[in-house]
Amino acid sequence: xxxxxxxxxxxxxxxxxxxxxxxxxxxxxxxxxxxxxxxxxxxxxxxxxxxxxxxxxxxxxxxxxxxxxxxxxxxxxxxxxxxxxxxxxxxxxxxxxxxxxxxxxxxxxxxxxxxxxxxxxxxxxxxxxxxxxxxxxxxxxxxxxxxxxxxxxxxxxxx
Numbered sequence: 001x002x003x004x005x006x007x008x009x010x011x012x013x014x015x016x017x018x019x020x021x022x023x024x025x026x027x028x029x030x031x032x033x034x035x036x037x038x039x040x041x042x043x044x045x046x047x048x049x050x051x052x053x054x055x056x057x058x059x060x061x062x063x064x065x066x067x068x069x070x071x072x073x074x075x076x077x078x079x080x081x082x083x084x085x086x087x088x089x090x091x092x093x094x095x096x097x098x099x100x101x102x103x104x105x106x107x108x109x110x111x112x113x114x115x116x117x118x119x120x121x122x123x124x125x126x127x128x129x130x131x132x133x134x135x136x137x138x139x140x141x142x143x144x145x146x147x148x149x150x151x152x153x154x155x156x157x158x159x
Contacts (some may be wrong), residue, residue, distance in 0.1 A: 003081030006073030011089035038071035
């Protein structure tokens with residue numbers, strides 16, 4: 001089973017894009033989406049609840065600290081999957097994302113994906129960050145560290 005962990009903190013506006021992209025997944029094996037409410041002050045979780053019929057959702061709260069790492073750890077503790085994928089609430093993923101990331105974990109302990117830094121970012125933000133940083137693939141630092149965002153997959157027993 002694959003568990004997708006999503007920390008949620010005031011993501012009412014961006015969460016539908018992610019949940020729509022997850023609802024469109026072609027992954028046919030057992031999976032779940034663990035949405036971890038992390039001190040939200042907006043309607044993020046109400047928005048998420050609208051997807052209960054379209055996605056295998058699990059709702060969790062992480063209220064001791066307003067911190068995405070804490071929320072991710074809380075999500076892993078609640079998750080049932082042996083494979084864990086992390087996705088931020090302001091992202092969206094391709095329709096084959098969960099399937100491909102899960103399959104990649106058959107061969108590797110840790111996997112990552114390319115980030116499309118233009119589709120979901122406003123032009124002013126693209127200008128502020130400069131050229132798309134993964135337009136041609138995933139770069140490495142110091143000949144071994146992948147230049148990735150938080151969207152990674154890992155075997156739960158390695159976490």
